[in-house]
Amino acid sequence: MARIAIGGFQHETNCFVDSQTDFAYFAAHRDRPPLVYGADVVKRLAGNTFAIAGFMQDMESRHDLVPLLWTSGGAGGMVTRDAFERIAGSLIGRLSEALPVDAVYLDLHGAMVTEDFEDGEGEVLRRVRAVVGSGVPVIASLDYHANVTPEMVELTDGLIAYRTYPHVDRIETGQFSARAMEAVLARGRPSGRALRKAPFLIPLNGQCTLVEPSRNVVAGSKVAEEDLVSLSYLAGFPPSDLHWCGPSVIAHAWTQEAADQAADRMLAEVLGHEGQFAEDMVTPDDGVARAIAVSQKSNRPVVIADTQDNPGCGGTADATGLLKALVSSDAQGAVLGFLCDAGAASAAHDAGEGAEVMLALGGRSGPQGVTPFEAKFRVTALGTGKFDTQGAVSGGRKVDVGPMALLTIGGVSIAVTSKRLQAYDQAGFRHLGIEPAEQKILALKSTCHYRAEFEPIAEEVIVVLAPGYYLADPTSYPYRRLRPGVRLKPLGPAFAGPA
Secondary structure, eight states: OOEEEEEEEEEEEOTTSSSOBOHHHHHSOSSSOOOEETHHHHHHHTTSSSHHHHHHHHHTTTSEEEEEEEEEEEEESOBOHHHHHHHHHHHHHHHHHHOSOSEEEEEEOSBOOBSSOSSHHHHHHHHHHHHHOSSSOEEEEEOTTOOOOHHHHHTOSEEEEOOOSSOOOHHHHHHHHHHHHHHHHHHOSOOEEEEEEOSBOOOGGGOOTTSTTHHHHHTTOEEEETTEEEEEEEOOOTTSOSTTOSOEEEEEESSHHHHHHHHHHHHHHHHTTGGGOOOOOBOHHHHHHHHHHHHTTOSSOEEEEEGGGOGGGTOOSOOOHHHHHHHHTTOSSEEEEEEEOHHHHHHHHHHOTTOEEEEEESOOSOSTTOOOEEEEEEEEEEEOSEEEOOSTTTTTOEEEOOOEEEEEETTEEEEEESSOOOSOOSHHHHTTTOOGGGOSEEEEOOSSTHHHHHGGGOSEEEEEOOSOSSOSSGGGSOOSSSOTTOBSSTTOOBOOOOO
16 A cells, blocks of 8 residues: 555646736635645545546545645636745645655646746646655646646656546546556656657647547557556647647656657657648627527527637636627527626626616626627526536536626526636526526537537537637737747647747
8 A cells, every 4th residue: 555645736827818816716616626735635526527536536445645735726817926836835845744655646737827937837746856756656637738848747757638628537537547656656667758749739629529630639548558657648728828838749658669659659640630620610790690590490509609708718708799799689599608797796686586787797807809798687597606517527516606697688698607617517507597408599608618518409519709818819829938930720820939
């Protein structure tokens, strides 16, 4: 039986959002548990859908697990110095107190950028390695969107990535991490490491593993097979501004030859399909017109994805472009979710169900050109914002997104939250009395996660480009740190350096 320290520190950083992610945000209960310490890690994460839950499930009966801390800031603006140092400092302090340990497992994201460190995970791992020394195995699970750096690869003994987007395999990723950990404990730290970076960025819309070419690429992933500890493909997170942004293939193996060969084979699969990493997108007006036409002939909802205001990519979830297109087009039987406006939710609760209220809804966070939608709304339903998720992406979470309200204008209803919530689960709509399958049009603030729960009930899916802080075309980002020569999208122009 090994003594294994476990913990997690996650953030997916959009460096082009004006706001920052502070300590209070990590500490708050939102659509995921708040920052938890020690025994509360097991209490709050066991049975959840994060990778650490899968790791604990497979390892708790065989090893002595020592929980340190776990937190997830979701996706958002750059992590503040204060937040990073307080959380990383506590993690390292608790690890130091837990010594001696035989191994360390960390539930990370891989795309964290802070005020001081463009490679947040690399800095966390550097500090972990400094505490435990060179002989202790360190295994980490990573999000599919991780921007992997050489430091992350060198400082670990296995990096196991999600194989799905929408992310429906977090638990399995933790279980794969457990398998890799068992192999390293039995055979010792691997000597072979390989990192391969694709020479182009992939927009998130082109990364979906439900379709080719991503589906076939991730199918080549391996854990504890022959001389390999792990072989993973990670599609990267373009809104993170760092030198090593972009798709990666990583291999850890007990021989350098095995690591190199496996990584080269998987990279060749990525490079051979560069032009296929793409998704069709239209303007909000064209998307709404198409949705109305299709919905008039179908008994199933038409889904419109408001991809650029996805809070799962760091969007503010209060952009109003798609809402304005729905209302101006006189859409009927349409529901938009989830728009974050704590003030509007509070006003609706003060007015009560059935009341009419004048509101300037959303549109306060930018980007430039995004303005509030001013109108009189009927308060159709109210909710506490506390509910349990049930779907494949995030099932089993106890959500608290603050007071919620369903506001209606004409044939359009808006599900309003007080904290940001991506539309990756149907429970938030049902909390307000909305059955998604019975709607004519579902307008969802999400880029890909919605597909797991909403595409199966949809007649058609339409992706629109309304203004928001996630730019679906990476050529629009003002990168400062990205390495020159990287193509800014598949078959696109090369980055020549900061303007």
